[in-house]
Amino acid sequence: MTSARGGDAPAAGARAVPAGRSSTRTLQRLLRQPAFVVGAVITCVFVVLAVAAPLLAPHDPGAPLLLDQVRAQANPVPGPQDGFPLGADPAGRDLLSRLLVGARQTLIVGVLATLGGLLGGAALGLLAGVFAGKTDTLVMRVVDVMLAIPSLLMAFSIAALFARPNEWTLIVAIAIVQIPVFARLMRGSMLVQRGTDHVLAARALGVRPSAVVFRHMVPNAMGPVIVQGTLSLAVSILDAAALSFLGLGNPDDASPEWGQMLGGAQQYFNSYPHLAIYPALCIIVVALGFTLAGESLRETLDPRTRR
Amino acid sequence: MTNPGTHTAPSPGGGKLLSVEDLSVTFTRPGAEPFTAVDRVSFDVAPGEVVGLVGESGCGKSVTSLAVMGLLPRRGTQVRGRAVFDGTDLLTLSDGALRDRRGADLAMIFQDPLSSLNPVVPLGTQVAEVIRRHRRTGRAQALRRAQEMLERVGIPDPGRRMREYPHQVSGGMRQRVLIATALACEPRLLIADEPTTALDVTIQAQILALLKELVVGSGTSLIMITHDLGVVAGLCDSVNVLYGGRIVERADRYDLFDGPRHPYTGGLLASVPRLDGGQRRLHSIPGSVADNIPWSQGCAFAPRCAAATGLCRRESPVWSGEAGHRLRCHHPLPAATAAPTTGPKEQAP
Numbered sequence: 249m250t251s252a253r254g255g256d257a258p259a260a261g262a263r264a265v266p267a268g269r270s271s272t273r274t275l276q277r278l279l280r281q282p283a284f285v286v287g288a289v290i291t292c293v294f295v296v297l298a299v300a301a302p303l304l305a306p307h308d309p310g311a312p313l314l315l316d317q318v319r320a321q322a323n324p325v326p327g328p329q330d331g332f333p334l335g336a337d338p339a340g341r342d343l344l345s346r347l348l349v350g351a352r353q354t355l356i357v358g359v360l361a362t363l364g365g366l367l368g369g370a371a372l373g374l375l376a377g378v379f380a381g382k383t384d385t386l387v388m389r390v391v392d393v394m395l396a397i398p399s400l401l402m403a404f405s406i407a408a409l410f411a412r413p414n415e416w417t418l419i420v421a422i423a424i425v426q427i428p429v430f431a432r433l434m435r436g437s438m439l440v441q442r443g444t445d446h447v448l449a450a451r452a453l454g455v456r457p458s459a460v461v462f463r464h465m466v467p468n469a470m471g472p473v474i475v476q477g478t479l480s481l482a483v484s485i486l487d488a489a490a491l492s493f494l495g496l497g498n499p500d501d502a503s504p505e506w507g508q509m510l511g512g513a514q515q516y517f518n519s520y521p522h523l524a525i526y527p528a529l530c531i532i533v534v535a536l537g538f539t540l541a542g543e544s545l546r547e548t549l550d551p552r553t554r555r
Numbered sequence: 556m557t558n559p560g561t562h563t564a565p566s567p568g569g570g571k572l573l574s575v576e577d578l579s580v581t582f583t584r585p586g587a588e589p590f591t592a593v594d595r596v597s598f599d600v601a602p603g604e605v606v607g608l609v610g611e612s613g614c615g616k617s618v619t620s621l622a623v624m625g626l627l628p629r630r631g632t633q634v635r636g637r638a639v640f641d642g643t644d645l646l647t648l649s650d651g652a653l654r655d656r657r658g659a660d661l662a663m664i665f666q667d668p669l670s671s672l673n674p675v676v677p678l679g680t681q682v683a684e685v686i687r688r689h690r691r692t693g694r695a696q697a698l699r700r701a702q703e704m705l706e707r708v709g710i711p712d713p714g715r716r717m718r719e720y721p722h723q724v725s726g727g728m729r730q731r732v733l734i735a736t737a738l739a740c741e742p743r744l745l746i747a748d749e750p751t752t753a754l755d756v757t758i759q760a761q762i763l764a765l766l767k768e769l770v771v772g773s774g775t776s777l778i779m780i781t782h783d784l785g786v787v788a789g790l791c792d793s794v795n796v797l798y799g800g801r802i803v804e805r806a807d808r809y810d811l812f813d814g815p816r817h818p819y820t821g822g823l824l825a826s827v828p829r830l831d832g833g834q835r836r837l838h839s840i841p842g843s844v845a846d847n848i849p850w851s852q853g854c855a856f857a858p859r860c861a862a863a864t865g866l867c868r869r870e871s872p873v874w875s876g877e878a879g880h881r882l883r884c885h886h887p888l889p890a891a892t893a894a895p896t897t898g899p900k901e902q903a904p
Contacts, residue, residue, distance in 0.1 A: 380630075381630075444670060445667055445670035445671045446670060446671050446673045446674070448626060448665070448671075449663075449664075449665055449671040449733070449736075450673070450684075451626055451657070452624055452626055452662065452665075453657060453658035453662065453684075453685045453688070453736065453737070454654045454655060454657035454658035454659060454688055454689060455654075455658070455684065455685070455688055456654065456688070459684075459688075463676070463684070464676075467673075467675045467676075468673070468674065468675055
């Protein structure tokens, strides 16, 4: 986050001239990486499509407009035609509209679940990092137990606890699964901050402990946690799709979701693979976009990989 | 034991602002021998006095200052003794009471000016933070005072620098900001822990001159922790030489530079390069601090000392010497100037 930190003073005079804000230089370094550019473009396109989905979707994703063409034996899935470029699903609803509106659902679930995991994990990590000793041990053992269970399995279990699954139970389940990663990262970050000179200097000036934590430690500790957040978005999206695929998401298929569409396409996969391929492709591309962007962000901001 | 010849303004506590008595710091770790980093260190600081704590790395000089400030981690650390500041023993104060004094009555600046500043907070806000903490002032007023302080420490265009971040300014300027922060609430004692070590030589001279002007000029007391004898020569009234966690020699700076009595001090002075020629090859003290033996078993410096005898390895030396020049050595160098150097090296500003 800061510019290269010189050791001794020969550079003192030279560094006096600020070479632009460090954030602009970080951005320049990022834009030189093809992986970041590809990831960022995918992410941006996806976000724009998701946000503007109700405007862009040619039809109501829940309306069975082509139901009259559906024949159980002869033609269960209406093909592409005028106004329906990707055709319809077995219920006669426009596939393109469903994919677009599904993007919105995916974004909401991904962002909220990651945000929940980040906040929960950061709070736990903060507790562990600030109150060392017993609190630290307790929190980190709980986190270890959570990590011992495979994440998807735990997400299933949590989602299955709710009597009536909907997108909120999905978000809660995925958020809880994300907590351990953030908690560990935040704890480590806070422990590093505890030993830094500027925290010691703040304490030497009589700054109150709460101010030391929230003004001097947390802002400096959040960097890696936020970068992890961009990476976790991809995981959240994949997990959400997996849970919906297995029927643990929103059961109301009038509001589509990619994983749920994928699940519904199973029985038609042999004759009409496009029903599964479109949502699957969307999931893969979006997850790839977030991963590429997050990974290059992490590498660029990591002082160890900086040249 | 403040030395004569320094200003002795009256104050509660008999002319002492800070009186460190038998301060010991022991680090304990499960499964390891307890390590005594500071061993019964005593020294006084009079109002307006500049006291030097000198020694090589690992001799306990920084730990001493951190103990006085109450900044050592609670766990695994045993601090014994007293540090009486203005009539109160700092070591017995509650955390909250000590916090109220830190930054207001006594302040500290550290070695590395970049890492001692919060990288994500503008400089002006950092100076203002300590003002708002100790003086009940509003934000705008604190920022005004911060700008005033930045101006006093010689930062050009303080209004603009206020809004800049630590990485945007030079090393010397960062140290100036730290000095401004430390002095913002007009403390009566400043502890400077190697404030010039991370700086370029020319900047060092500027920072020392600034400290001299702001601290010494305003009657603030200063504890100067350093391994640089040039800094000591230019700034300190009295000097404590530490070795292996104990003070081995204490004297007025002129006495010390004219006639070091402890072989360690003599070796330190001989290893300073001199501009007036003389020796071509610098003197060095053989071995390292890690080679020492515990004080309980003899003189910690004995393994590295040319004058060491069997007595030194058996018996820990006690204080000797006259009132103004005390030392802890069985075989002191002769009081006359037979030491490897002959005079103070006045190269500091």
